[in-house]
Amino acid sequence: MIDIRLLRSEPELVKAAMARRMKPALLGELEHAESLDARLREITTERDSIRAQVNGLSKDVATMRRTKDDSGAEALMAKSRSLGETEKKLASEYDEASSALREVLLLIPNLPHPQVSDGNNDKDNKVVKGPLQMPKEFAKHQRVPHWETGTALGILDNERATKISGSMFTMQRGLGATMARALCQLALDRNADAFEEIRPPSLVLTSTLTATGQLPKFADDAFAIERDDLWCIPTAEVPLTSLHASETLNAQDLPLRYMAHTSCFRREAGSAGRDTRGMLRTHEFDKVEILAVTTAQQAPEMLIELTNRVEATIAALGLPYRVLEICTGDLGQSHHRSFDIEVYAPGCDQWLEVSSISWFSDYQARRADIRCKHAGAKGSEIAHTLNASALAVPRVWAAILENFRQPDGSVVIPEVLQPYMRGAKVISAKS
């Protein structure tokens, strides 16, 4: 959520920043929020003053009871009763207005960081680094899509995955399965110096999925377990962000850094037919997420740190990659500023987004009610959250198959993964 007090005090500034997202309907939502907020404060003031009167009368009643002034007490009680009627009406108006305001606020996206460049959509994202580790030319044997190589090597069995679970599910076997797990282990080990490993639940409450911004707007993108009112997590960002929901943290303990390897479940509604062939877009995949809770001051530096960490892992795998900064028109709802890391896959001739490194400013933390308190300071402020995919398995797995495919059809396993591969250095077809 954006800060309603900022909208209240600097409406023009908020509107100007929001206009950069290139979604004209947003301005209407902002104005709606402004008027609901004004109305809410009117009601609050009135309701509170009635409550103050009732509280005062109740005290007087107590005094009169003690002095046995029963008729006086009766008179005050009657007066208080009628005030109570008014209070009741105001209270229900308050509930109405405040839930209406909350509803609107939950739909309003985050303000883009001033340095984010303007753009309409993903085509306007700028490459800020790279391409790096890009060969001058790709050989013909690298121009084979991973689904062909994977199937030929017996390490990818999407046909049977579909038999078991339907379309858009994937299954790795043998060294393919081992490599999927190796990638996760690598990503965890590379960040274990600073990040605490968490094994969070995969099913979460509605409130948890609301905190990170997936709900209420993007309910169709998530798998729901309706009978039990639970949701499958689309990313470990969801449980990790809510780890400290409703808590006030000591600023001196920040930043907090967590990492988690989880399955991620996505309905991929609205992307039917896109990237359905291999494992570029699936309903379930494994990912290692790194996440930080910081003060506002620490956040910019953390964004750089997360980006560097993700980049270093991709670089260590030897894959061709580049870094993009996401423009205002492509920035996710909760995002304040984001970078994407893309890996080139010569077989399907595509740049694949393998990581998104994002700073959410206080947007998610306000929804989750994560505060931080500076020692000696009065009151508290909303914390900042940032996260990144340290490594998302399927696309990296696919890029490895395509980049490191040899003329004989085998695939060389990147050296950094070999320690996790039980001695294997190459994946060859079983004779």
Place this chain on the structure above:
RNA sequence: GGAGAGGUGCCAGAGCGGCCGAAUGGGGCGCCCUGCUAAGGCGUUGUCCGGGUAAACCGGACCGUGGGUUCAAAUCCCACCCUCUCCGCCA
């Protein structure tokens, strides 16, 4: 899933429908005492929202959550959630 017990401030723990934002103890912070430490003495110590330029201050809300009764609820009633113990089931 069944039976029972319980959820109060940083922690422990008391709380009669009004004088309870909440006793008492511990902890923290400040001052005093003290060569240092320990012990001791005194004081202080919650959060959120609205108003106030800010501080002072004023008003409201908060005793697991949500409803209800009442002039007035931590206290009474109802529902739910969570924790603990026992039983059942289970990796």
